[in-house]
Amino acid sequence: MRAQPFPVRRRSRNRARPSTRKAAGKGAAIITALLVVALSAILVSGMLWRQQVQLRRIENQRLLAQAQWIARGALDWTRLVLRSEADTSAGITYLGGTWGVPVAKTRLSDFLGQIGEVRADQGADTYLSGSIEDAQARFNLRDLVAISAPGMLQLNVTEIESFARLLAIVGLDGSLAKNTATYLRSSLAYSATRYQAQSTSNGTQSQQLAGGGGQGGANFTSNPGLADAGSNSAVAPLQMTSVDSLLDVPGFTADAVARLRPFVTILPTATPVNMNTASAEVVAAVVPGMNVSQAQGFVARRQTVFFHNVGDVQLALQGSGVQQTTIDTTQLDVNTSYFLVHGRVQHERAVVDRTTLVWRDPLTHTTRIVRVRDEP
Numbered sequence: 370m371r372a373q374p375f376p377v378r379r380r381s382r383n384r385a386r387p388s389t390r391k392a393a394g395k396g397a398a399i400i401t402a403l404l405v406v407a408l409s410a411i412l413v414s415g416m417l418w419r420q421q422v423q424l425r426r427i428e429n430q431r432l433l434a435q436a437q438w439i440a441r442g443a444l445d446w447t448r449l450v451l452r453s454e455a456d457t458s459a460g461i462t463y464l465g466g467t468w469g470v471p472v473a474k475t476r477l478s479d480f481l482g483q484i485g486e487v488r489a490d491q492g493a494d495t496y497l498s499g500s501i502e503d504a505q506a507r508f509n510l511r512d513l514v515a516i517s518a519p520g521m522l523q524l525n526v527t528e529i530e531s532f533a534r535l536l537a538i539v540g541l542d543g544s545l546a547k548n549t550a551t552y553l554r555s556s557l558a559y560s561a562t563r564y565q566a567q568s569t570s571n572g573t574q575s576q577q578l579a580g581g582g583g584q585g586g587a588n589f590t591s592n593p594g595l596a597d598a599g600s601n602s603a604v605a606p607l608q609m610t611s612v613d614s615l616l617d618v619p620g621f622t623a624d625a626v627a628r629l630r631p632f633v634t635i636l637p638t639a640t641p642v643n644m645n646t647a648s649a650e651v652v653a654a655v656v657p658g659m660n661v662s663q664a665q666g667f668v669a670r671r672q673t674v675f676f677h678n679v680g681d682v683q684l685a686l687q688g689s690g691v692q693q694t695t696i697d698t699t700q701l702d703v704n705t706s707y708f709l710v711h712g713r714v715q716h717e718r719a720v721v722d723r724t725t726l727v728w729r730d731p732l733t734h735t736t737r738i739v740r741v742r743d744e745p
Contacts (some may be wrong), residue, residue: 429560432719448736462705463645463675483532499712507634513550535654573664641702
């Protein structure tokens with residue numbers, strides 16, 4: 370009988386070898402470790418980047434705050450210049466004064482070094498520049514509405530005609546003057562300034578005549594020739610605070626406002642035009658019967674000698690061919706109370722462009738800040 374061989378048990382082909390399983394485990398661990406390291410690096414770098422951005426933001430805020438304080442100090446110095454100028458030449462504001470000299474881009478350390486400041490070197494990275502502009506050299510839109518009595522707003526026909534002539538000079542429709550006056554009166558309906566009496570440059574209030582007008586006769590009216598019965602409605606328009614407010618007046622476009630901007634302004638109170646600083650276009654608009662060529666000759670004559678009083682202005686107008694018999698000091702004058710201070714401060718990365726409206730008291734020569742606007 371033949372013996373049967375002992376059965377041999379074969380290994381399964383599906384079973385992995387121990388060395389292969391061990392190598393696969395090591396590879397997965399390495400990949401996992403690399404992923405963890407990469408993810409950690411991304412998280413840490415993101416945190417560091419956000420921290421760097423936050424630090425830079427805080428630093429920029431600090432630089433901007435320092436630049437604003439420097440601008441405030443420069444404005445105080447400008448107010449001192451305006452006051453000292455009024456003390457030396459009281460009652461007269463002309464382009465040849467100290468206030469009319471612009472300040473070119475200059476290091477702050479140069480200013481501090483002149484006064485003996487021991488820390489002048491700290492301003493080596495700070496630059497100042499700016500200029501002062503006579504706000505009353507332009508036509509004041511606030512003059513279109515007069516206060517004949519406290520709380521009573523009436524349209525000034527004389528000023529409306531002057532504004533219409535100015536619109537015609539710059540190539541715009543003169544009828545927009547009535548629209549502007551009506552809109553301005555409606556915007557002032559709820560303003561506290563409607564109780565303020567108009568004052569001249571010497572600090573005295575204008576005489577109130579029986580006809581309801583100031584100096585110059587019955588120049589005020591409640592009806593400018595437009596249907597403005599809705600001006601006393603419950604919803605009043607926004608008060609005009611800048612030339613850009615003309616865009617809210619019906620008939621004005623952005624191009625029209627841009628063409629009119631160099632010649633008009635809007636001040637808190639009614640003011641006369643300073644004939645020592647006004648441009649030829651404004652002079653031709655506020656003087657009846659005067660054209661632009663005559664106004665240019667008037668301005669050229671003014672460059673040789675400035676006007677000390679309205680009598681000199683009257684003689685100069687007659688020399689230019691204009692038969693101006695009388696001058697209303699509420700419309701024309703040789704002194705200024707409102708100034709626009711344009712300043713620029715560059716402090717390292719921070720830049721502040723600021724325009725400030727400053728009022729100077731005609732009697733005491735003290736100055737006050739009316740409003741501040743930072744340019745974008």
